[in-house]
Amino acid sequence: MHTIQICLGSSCYSRGNNTHLGVIRKYIAEHGLEAEIAFSGHLCENLCSEGPILRIDEKVYKEVNLSSLYRILEELKSKDDVTSNP
Numbered sequence: 001m002h003t004i005q006i007c008l009g010s011s012c013y014s015r016g017n018n019t020h021l022g023v024i025r026k027y028i029a030e031h032g033l034e035a036e037i038a039f040s041g042h043l044c045e046n047l048c049s050e051g052p053i054l055r056i057d058e059k060v061y062k063e064v065n066l067s068s069l070y071r072i073l074e075e076l077k078s079k080d081d082v083t084s085n086p
């Protein structure tokens with residue numbers, strides 16, 4: 001089980017997380033990952049200048065954009081593929 005938390009503070013939200021939010025939701029649904037990924041939003045954590053911020057498990061991703069987001073999601077999914085198909 002992984003946790004994705006997206007910063008919904010106004011700075012991160014307006015600089016990309018408004019779009020990333022939908023992209024992540026769609027990705028989880030399209031790949032049937034609802035049981036493996038808990039997705040939620042969180043409030044500003046004072047990293048605005050390095051945003052948009054995304055937190056996956058304990059790791060903080062900074063300056064996320066659409067291309068890095070897809071890479072991050074693919075990496076996360078492949079980790080799960082490895083654990084479910086050893």
Ligand code: FES
Binds near residue numbers: 013044048053
């Ligand atoms: S709005 Fe995301 S860290 Fe401040």
